[in-house]
Amino acid sequence: MYKTFLIFISFLVFSISTSSFASTPLVTVDWLSTKLDDENIKILDIRNKIDKGGIDVFLKGHIPGSIHSDYLKDGWRVKRDNIVGLLPSKKQFKNLIESIGITNDDHVIIVPAGVSSTDFGSAARVYWTLKIYGHKNLSILDGGYAYWKSKFPNLIQNKNYKEPNKSDYIASYNSSYYISADEVIEHINQGNGLLIDARTVLQWRGKEKHPASVKSGRLPTSILMPQEDNYDKKNNKLKDITQLKILYKNIKDKSIVSYCNTGHWAATNWFVLSELLGRKNVKLYDGSMVEWSSNPNLPIVTEIKKIDDIKYWFKSIIKNI
Known part of the structure; x- marks a missing residue:
């Protein structure tokens, strides 16, 4: 009986460690x-x-x-x-x-x-x-x-x-990680979630666009978090978990949609939030700005306040010091 118990415990430990690593x-x-x-x-x-x-x-x-x-x-x-x-x-x-x-x-x-x-x-x-x-x-x-x-x-x-x-x-x-354009509209209209744009500052501000996008601009209510901010350029790796937690410390635990131009850059933000930081209910919009801008009935924000221009100019100066 004792031998059987030891075998069971060993199997249980092995199973837990295997599934944990997986x-x-x-x-x-x-x-x-x-x-x-x-x-x-x-x-x-x-x-x-x-x-x-x-x-x-x-x-x-x-x-x-x-x-x-x-x-x-x-x-x-x-x-x-x-x-x-x-x-x-x-x-x-x-x-x-x-x-x-x-x-x-x-x-x-x-x-x-x-x-x-x-x-x-x-x-x-x-x-x-x-x-x-x-x-x-x-x-x-x-x-x-x-x-x-x-x-x-x-x-x-x-x-x-x-x-x-x-x-x-x-x-x-598994639909848990996917969101369609129609669902993004619902997400925006409900107003209790968050859209994170993984593109560049200039694209988010509507000053530049992806070649396949019909229009420049951004999705309504979205905030900018460029995908490159997750990355340690010197070592060509993602930043360590402590740095990533600091990067996303102001992102509340709510329904999140990650998007960019074609769902490529947005995948990095999704990966960090969902897989490394363990945030629940984080979805990737694969069609992103290219699909969104192809539909003339969908809203696109292009305006930016003067204070935002000053803010991004100031950030660029600090970044290059």
């Missing part, structure tokens, strides 16, 4: 270096044009055992009704995941290039997409491939790459 949104290169032979881990390298990467760059050097899927080319974001950057359909997602051999039980480690905040946004958006379709075990490699290469220059594979075998994947749509 929910860790960031993993270190040191941790990953000890898991290269773990069959339950799939290392997903998503380097693409944003970071001057792609399959050719991947083949010249990658983390051993990695599989490659180009963030921009392979269907992580799709075009529908002339709107770019949208969430793929359930069928499109299933086809994509199965083509790169990922199964429901895999712990997927997403590897960006590790060269900029916009590059990190690729990883955050892939993470969000996988989570939308029910994948449980997800992490992003902190520092990406660049940090791995600097830390483990002798652990680089550049030959004998084999295309993964096709898998069988069951996609299960």
